[in-house]
Amino acid sequence: MDHHIDDMFIHMKTTLTIDDTVMARLKRESARTGRTMSELVEIALRRLLQTKPDPVDLPPLPSFTSGGALVDIADREALYQAMEGR
Numbered sequence: 001m002d003h004h005i006d007d008m009f010i011h012m013k014t015t016l017t018i019d020d021t022v023m024a025r026l027k028r029e030s031a032r033t034g035r036t037m038s039e040l041v042e043i044a045l046r047r048l049l050q051t052k053p054d055p056v057d058l059p060p061l062p063s064f065t066s067g068g069a070l071v072d073i074a075d076r077e078a079l080y081q082a083m084e085g086r
Helices: 020-033 037-049 076-084
Strands: none
Touching: 020 037
């Protein structure tokens, strides 16, 4: 009898307590996709536990001095005039 470790899968059976609402959605998704609930839970856990890249430190945003407001935006007429280029 020839055994290859590569061909062996180790499965662990366990008991989980899952909220009724989540379980109902899991059952619907299982029926919709034709996958077992175990497959769907395993996929979700693999995605949750996969290594995520370290966050990248972004350089600070540039700042500038605008020289102040050109129009009081509370003054509707002045705002319209500035938008129309008058």
